[in-house]
Amino acid sequence: MDNFDLNLKSKETPTDAQLKKLQEYFNEMPIGEILTGLHFAKNRWTAKDAGVLKVGRKSIINREVHAVTSEQAQWRLKNWKMMISNYRKRGYSYPTISRIKKILQEISNKKSK
Secondary structure (H helix, E strand, C coil), X not given: CCCCCCCCCCCCCCCHHHHHHHHHHHHHCCXXXXXXXXXXXXXXXXXXXXXXXXXXXXXXXXXXXCCCCHHXXXXXXXXXXXXXXXXXXXXXXXXXXXXXXXXXXXXXXXXXX
16 A cells, blocks of 8 residues: 555644544545545535525425414325325425325324314
8 A cells, every 4th residue: 555645724723533533534445435425525515505405304394394284284185196296396205205294194183183
């Protein structure tokens, strides 16, 4: 294995633990994999900084059901096929849609009991 010196400039001073972790990554992983990970991290950081980072499943579900009344939940469940097509157009996965339906059923049952 060849040894290379690498000089990096950073806006922050890394801690000893961070330097040790970086050294560990460079010792164990191929450079191509490290660059791929850094590319992904940079794109994610840029999207987060711009405010356009897509949110996770839990946030999507909360946004869909947070202010739904019992009557609205019942209507959505009665028209579920239409709701599925709308959710799919928005790019939601079937597991996400299933979780939305489960919460809508809980909301619908709360008021009707």
